[in-house]
Amino acid sequence: xxxxxxxxxxxxxxxxxxxxxxxxxxxxxxxxxxxxxxxxxxxxxxxxxxxxxxxxxxxxxxxxxxxxxxxxxxxxxxxxxxxxxxxxxxxxxxxxxxxxxxxxxxxxxxxxx
Amino acid sequence: xxxxxxxxxxxxxxxxxxxxxxxxxxxxxxxxxxxxxxxxxxxxxxxxxxxxxxxxxxxxxxxxxxxxxxxxxxxxxxxxxxxxxxxxxxxxxxxxxxxxxxxxxxxxxx
Numbered sequence: 001x002x003x004x005x006x007x008x009x010x011x012x013x014x015x016x017x018x019x020x021x022x023x024x025x026x027x028x029x030x031x032x033x034x035x036x037x038x039x040x041x042x043x044x045x046x047x048x049x050x051x052x053x054x055x056x057x058x059x060x061x062x063x064x065x066x067x068x069x070x071x072x073x074x075x076x077x078x079x080x081x082x083x084x085x086x087x088x089x090x091x092x093x094x095x096x097x098x099x100x101x102x103x104x105x106x107x108x109x110x111x112x113x
Numbered sequence: 114x115x116x117x118x119x120x121x122x123x124x125x126x127x128x129x130x131x132x133x134x135x136x137x138x139x140x141x142x143x144x145x146x147x148x149x150x151x152x153x154x155x156x157x158x159x160x161x162x163x164x165x166x167x168x169x170x171x172x173x174x175x176x177x178x179x180x181x182x183x184x185x186x187x188x189x190x191x192x193x194x195x196x197x198x199x200x201x202x203x204x205x206x207x208x209x210x211x212x213x214x215x216x217x218x219x220x221x222x223x
């Protein structure tokens with residue numbers, strides 16, 4: 001049973017550029033959530049997708065946007081990158097009926113220079 | 114006041130010790146409480162979750178929730194060097210977002 005997968009593993013971008021991160025959920029899961037984890041901090045909720053719609057959003061600017069596809073996979077897009085966007089970006093999947101039970105992927109480490 | 118508070122440590126113990134990791138939370142409406150383990154440069158791994166108050170045991174791990182004092186604990190018995198990691202407590206908000214503590218870094222020496 002494949003777990004949550006994310007790509008790419010690492011990414012280096014320049015300030016002002018745009019980035020797209022990808023996530024495939026655990027088999028059987030229909031809900032995908034994205035989190036940002038800065039060094040030494042716990043993950044911070046960005047948003048959650050279910051049935052291809054954004055279900056809830058955390059305290060992140062509109063530069064952060066997402067998408068969920070019919071096969072439940074998801075993308076996170078960040079525009080106009082800032083140095084402060086450097087972090088580990090984590091994708092988590094769950095069943096919508098049990099959103100408290102979220103399983104995380106290995107993350108994408110984004111460095112903005 | 115942050116919604117979930119967790120002492121970042123670090124916490125260092127010898128192999129075989131009993132480890133106690135703790136968090137407090139502020140919102141009495143929270144119902145589910147989770148513990149995650151995160152190895153360096155990896156994603157968090159769900160260890161266990163508890164609904165409302167009470168205890169839950171899984172092998173060497175026991176999770177405990179005291180809703181009256183808004184206190185969450187994770188106990189690790191017979192700790193092993195492989196338990197060295199960052200432990201994150203979390204609770205759910207309205208069944209969607211997870212709210213995490215900052216994590217406690219644990220080091221178990223052999």
